[in-house]
Amino acid sequence: MAPAFDSFDHEAYMEAAFDLAREAADRGDRPFGSVLVHDEEIIMRESNRVVTEDDVRRHPELHIAHRACRELDPETRPETVMCTSTEPCPMCSGGMRYAELGRVVYSVGSDEIVEFAGGEIPVRSADILDGITEVVGPVANEAGRAIHEAFW
Numbered sequence: 001m002a003p004a005f006d007s008f009d010h011e012a013y014m015e016a017a018f019d020l021a022r023e024a025a026d027r028g029d030r031p032f033g034s035v036l037v038h039d040e041e042i043i044m045r046e047s048n049r050v051v052t053e054d055d056v057r058r059h060p061e062l063h064i065a066h067r068a069c070r071e072l073d074p075e076t077r078p079e080t081v082m083c084t085s086t087e088p089c090p091m092c093s094g095g096m097r098y099a100e101l102g103r104v105v106y107s108v109g110s111d112e113i114v115e116f117a118g119g120e121i122p123v124r125s126a127d128i129l130d131g132i133t134e135v136v137g138p139v140a141n142e143a144g145r146a147i148h149e150a151f152w
Contacts, residue, residue, distance in 0.1 A: 005081065010105045010139045013037050013083040017107070018140075020047035020060065021085040021147050027052055031151045034060035034084035036068060036101070038076065044068070060084065061092035065099040078102045085144055086113060087137060093128035104129065106137035107144030116152035 013035055020033025024047040036044035044067055046060035057063070061084055068077050080101050087106040088096060096104065104125065111121045126135040138144070 005103050005134070008037075008081055008103075009040075010081075010083060010136070013042065013081070014085070014105070014107055014140045014144075016042055016045065017083045017085045018143060018147060020045060021144075024048040024060075025147070025151045031147050032060055032084070032086050034064055034082055036064050037081045037083065038072075038079055043080075044071075059089065059092050061088040061104075062095045065092070065095040065101070068099045068101065074100070081105060083139075085147065086110070087135075088125045090123045090125075090128060093123075093125040096125075096129060097132050101133050103134040103136060105139050106135070107140050108148060109138055112138075112141075112145065113148070116148045 016035045017033045021031040024033060025031040029048040029051045032048040034046050035042045044064050046063045048060055049058035050056055064082060077100050081103045082101055083105045086108045087110040110124060114121055129135055
């Protein structure tokens, strides 16, 4: 039976993702943070560690997807929601396809990140995750944008 995602309190969990994004920025990484929620409890937390661990794979969304595949059974993963400070990039979204999480909720869209960091708008996560994971956003956009405005 599918979880009741419509009654899910996205903004409450987004605050935890924002805290992780701020922690990442404070230690010298880019400001991205994510949490994975199951049964209204945060079960995984990750923040960006690309710079401090010198590892391009240490985006929080990709690391949570990796951990979810290792630590959660295939029946549990579709019952989870990832709340992330910023829309997952194509690399993270590709990894998330394999994890088959139930929903991803982001605050700042990839179309908005180019305003701060430059570059071109990448393939959107909803296109990559179509038919696998529901993508919702932006949620708490003003608070998420403030984190990026302070960083970039």
